[in-house]
Amino acid sequence: MSEAYSEKVMNYFRKPKNIGEIEDADAIGKVGNPTCGDLMWVYIKVGKKEDKEILKDVKVKTFGCVAAIATSSALTEMAKGMELEEAGKITKQDIADELGGLPPAKMHCSMLALDGLKKAIEEYYGKQYEKSK
Amino acid sequence: MSEAYSEKVMNYFRKPKNIGEIEDADAIGKVGNPTCGDLMWVYIKVGKKEDKEILKDVKVKTFGCVAAIATSSALTEMAKGMELEEAGKITKQDIADELGGLPPAKMHCSMLALDGLKKAIEEYYGKQYEKSK
Amino acid sequence: MSTKQVYLDNAASTPVDKRVLKEILPFFGEKYGNASSVHSSGREGMEAIQKAREKIAKAINAEPEEIIFTSSGTESNNLLIKGFARAGLEKEKHILTQKTEHDAVLHPIEELAKQGFETRVLEVDREGFFQMEEFEKEAGRAGLASIMHANNEIGTIYPIKKIGKICREKGTVFHTDAVQTVGKEKINVKKMKIDALSASAHKFYGPKGAGFLYLKEGIKIEGLMSGGGQERKLRPGTYNTQGIVGMGKALEIANKEMNNAKEKEKKMQKELAKRLMEIDDSWINGPKIGSKRLANNLSAGFEYVEGEAMLIKLDDYGIAASTGSACSSDSLKASHVLLGIGLRPRRAHGTLRFSLGKQNNIQDVKYVGEKMKKVVGELRNISPLKKGVIK
Amino acid sequence: MSTKQVYLDNAASTPVDKRVLKEILPFFGEKYGNASSVHSSGREGMEAIQKAREKIAKAINAEPEEIIFTSSGTESNNLLIKGFARAGLEKEKHILTQKTEHDAVLHPIEELAKQGFETRVLEVDREGFFQMEEFEKEAGRAGLASIMHANNEIGTIYPIKKIGKICREKGTVFHTDAVQTVGKEKINVKKMKIDALSASAHKFYGPKGAGFLYLKEGIKIEGLMSGGGQERKLRPGTYNTQGIVGMGKALEIANKEMNNAKEKEKKMQKELAKRLMEIDDSWINGPKIGSKRLANNLSAGFEYVEGEAMLIKLDDYGIAASTGSACSSDSLKASHVLLGIGLRPRRAHGTLRFSLGKQNNIQDVKYVGEKMKKVVGELRNISPLKKGVIK
Ligand SMILES: Cc1ncc(COP(=O)(O)O)c(C=O)c1O
Numbered sequence A, B: 001m002s003e004a005y006s007e008k009v010m011n012y013f014r015k016p017k018n019i020g021e022i023e024d025a026d027a028i029g030k031v032g033n034p035t036c037g038d039l040m041w042v043y044i045k046v047g048k049k050e051d052k053e054i055l056k057d058v059k060v061k062t063f064g065c066v067a068a069i070a071t072s073s074a075l076t077e078m079a080k081g082m083e084l085e086e087a088g089k090i091t092k093q094d095i096a097d098e099l100g101g102l103p104p105a106k107m108h109c110s111m112l113a114l115d116g117l118k119k120a121i122e123e124y125y126g127k128q129y130e131k132s133k
Numbered sequence C, D: 001m002s003t004k005q006v007y008l009d010n011a012a013s014t015p016v017d018k019r020v021l022k023e024i025l026p027f028f029g030e031k032y033g034n035a036s037s038v039h040s041s042g043r044e045g046m047e048a049i050q051k052a053r054e055k056i057a058k059a060i061n062a063e064p065e066e067i068i069f070t071s072s073g074t075e076s077n078n079l080l081i082k083g084f085a086r087a088g089l090e091k092e093k094h095i096l097t098q099k100t101e102h103d104a105v106l107h108p109i110e111e112l113a114k115q116g117f118e119t120r121v122l123e124v125d126r127e128g129f130f131q132m133e134e135f136e137k138e139a140g141r142a143g144l145a146s147i148m149h150a151n152n153e154i155g156t157i158y159p160i161k162k163i164g165k166i167c168r169e170k171g172t173v174f175h176t177d178a179v180q181t182v183g184k185e186k187i188n189v190k191k192m193k194i195d196a197l198s199a200s201a202h203k204f205y206g207p208k209g210a211g212f213l214y215l216k217e218g219i220k221i222e223g224l225m226s227g228g229g230q231e232r233k234l235r236p237g238t239y240n241t242q243g244i245v246g247m248g249k250a251l252e253i254a255n256k257e258m259n260n261a262k263e264k265e266k267k268m269q270k271e272l273a274k275r276l277m278e279i280d281d282s283w284i285n286g287p288k289i290g291s292k293r294l295a296n297n298l299s300a301g302f303e304y305v306e307g308e309a310m311l312i313k314l315d316d317y318g319i320a321a322s323t324g325s326a327c328s329s330d331s332l333k334a335s336h337v338l339l340g341i342g343l344r345p346r347r348a349h350g351t352l353r354f355s356l357g358k359q360n361n362i363q364d365v366k367y368v369g370e371k372m373k374k375v376v377g378e379l380r381n382i383s384p385l386k387k388g389v390i391k
């Protein structure tokens, strides 16, 4: 780690938000990065707001480095309350911006968090589709 | 000069002995070393002692480094009073010993001084031979 | 930030001993002449360098002329390995090494492999040892064998004397990367039949930017650089007088105090190991405590959590430790040493290295043990793999 | 020994500035962490290194990422020259240089010549200059041109900006050995179109054992060593934190005080030249005082006497100077630079280099002038070539 983490990264790491499981989650996105060994499990709970589906709750459990923990935690903060479709459009740059930047070698961590969230949302849509059949 | 000179070398250099010319020299040995540019002119004056030819006086003029000046000066000290034949047998190790050693890279300086003396003695013998004809 | 500071990263670098600093200070502001210069100031520098050379030679039972000053352990390794190969190693002769070597040995050898040299890297067991019979067999075909004295990550001490004997019998030149042992373990290059040895001053309480290569008389190598006449042209460039002088002094001190330091470290090592093993699902890498391993090294793994995250949490408690080796912390890949001894990547990523030094005491390691329990517990709480479990 | 001490060998090495020493002291005993480590102590080192990188980049108008830390000027030269050739210089493309370069440029190029690369060394005139038309012609066929900024023995300053322009037009990579000018002459790598530049900290009041290579973004070279990931793998090994920090500070100071230092040195140079030329059969090497030459250098020759002998006599008066270059004083051969500008060997051997620094004053050079008259007189008295003659 030749490049230091930003203050914001360190804050998210030291006091990570939305960490844990959602007992009655609507879906769980389980992702992992084989190179660096990171694992993230993103739990989502979907609710309604003005007829739209929103992320009522997002939680995450992370095995990984400082950046992995910080990005996953930041993403949950950002995604909470969002419409499902919008949440699917969050980019890795959005996360990096929220975190005041990330060392280049660690940019992939934000990707992993995003993948986790997307996988959870897909799983949710998948289940809805199954139900609607 | 990564290896320091001995105290004795420095003394001979600082207060060189027998430096100068012999106005009425019997012979002069002029030698030079093309690599390092050193030049030595060895002047000898021959005399008799108990029927033997001895070096009554030896002087030298030197263009060269510390070792060149010290070795030429040391050699004159050693040779003065010696029989001619014996003086011709002084070795470079004898000079180095008299000087308390010489850095390896400078051993050739003692060679040069010796060559100068030998050349002077040869020249003297040459002149004697010419005269005897 | 914590007020208590515990530095357990002495395998990465050590503080400069006060006595060393005192010895080198004059070379900054007073005795600054170029040591190759003819004048007093230069000669003074050269004399100090020669004294350092003698101290270093004495410390490993070599001759002063067999010491070549370099800038680091990395440079010493590269100088020897590439220099020996380029000086005329026959292409049909192997370069023989083993899996847990430092990158500064493995990478030069890989470079040579790309240039057409035959190389052979021995596999190792869970403790980091290769099969001695296999080594003996391969040594016969090898022109050069490079086997480290002790491993920087897991502390394995290799049987250098036995290896030296085999190599001498087979006519194989034997180089050892002793960066982790010089000043810490007894080294006698004559008895151990070592032909070349690399060391780095900042690992034994000397300054950064100074290292040396011992090279047995008669072994021919080519230099990495060319220029001035320093170090018999093998390592040109203005002498780093203060670095060299500091290295000499540091090694003299380290050798003198070696036994005491080791005893103290062994006690701390045992205590730390005990406390860390009180954490559930944890393990120690490398040979068992008390066996063939460095006294100052403790590599321990913790399931379900990741190394860098532990480090940063420890750092908040004022504790300095490291993941694999500091040198490769730019890379995200798991340590080749930990993978080499058979750890799965996830377990390799859950490993920390604690390395003791003479500035540490038993209170320090108790403190570290205590904080490690908290740190591992906290991280396991957020890990998807398992809930935090502390014995 | 003389109580008065006058050090006029600043081209060989300089004292470490007090402000520099102050800045680096904490890195010995407190901030000793390995700069590649994750913990605070390591990060603190890395931050200090990055600041030094920025200072250095700023001093020569480069980008921080274009600075590679090395251990010396010699290493920087070797890294660039060999590294560029090995990274794929086409064999039909020349390496172009000139006669008065430092051995740390000439010898690597000679090594490459032995390996089959085409090389071309331009002849120089009495002042050390090569023909610019010849350079321009050769540059077209050259893949790499290495021309020093200023010569270390005779002070010639080469027209770097013109050379840079020609090289850029011809698509030739341009390296300059600026060991004698960094911190002493204004350098702007962008304006001067320099692609690579070597420097050494101990020549500008920084510590020994630290140097840097500026390498323009996009130019590919191979490293001399391999190992850890430091300096984008081009220069692995634990960071010499105190050396790097000291180099950064030293260059910052030198650049700030450059104009003042130069003015002072010019006055001393003029005075010293005047006094030395009062000695019969003496001469100055290199460009005329006041023209395209370093302000701190004065190379002067004295017929009928030899350099080392003069040096030792000067040393007895507390004066430090040098013959050709300190770096090659192990060799007995006359300086290739002095022979290169057409001096006969005997005259080359009768040459001394006086190099001024900020610790000198006008009294110093007057003292030196006075003692030189005595020294030359004494040695001429014992010289077979001519009796001592002093004007
Ligand atoms: C075993 C071993 N070899 C080589 C090195 C490289 O030493 P340095 O970083 O001083 O070049 C190290 C230290 O990182 C090491 O532990």
Ligand SMILES: Cc1ncc(COP(=O)(O)O)c(C=O)c1O
Residues within 6 Å of the ligand: C236, C237, C238, C239, D011, D012, D072, D073, D074, D075, D102, D104, D148, D150, D151, D152, D177, D178, D179, D180, D200, D211, D325, D327
């Ligand atoms: C022009 C020039 N280049 C290169 C060097 C080599 O520098 P260093 O001795 O610091 O490696 C020197 C100094 O001796 C020099 O004057």
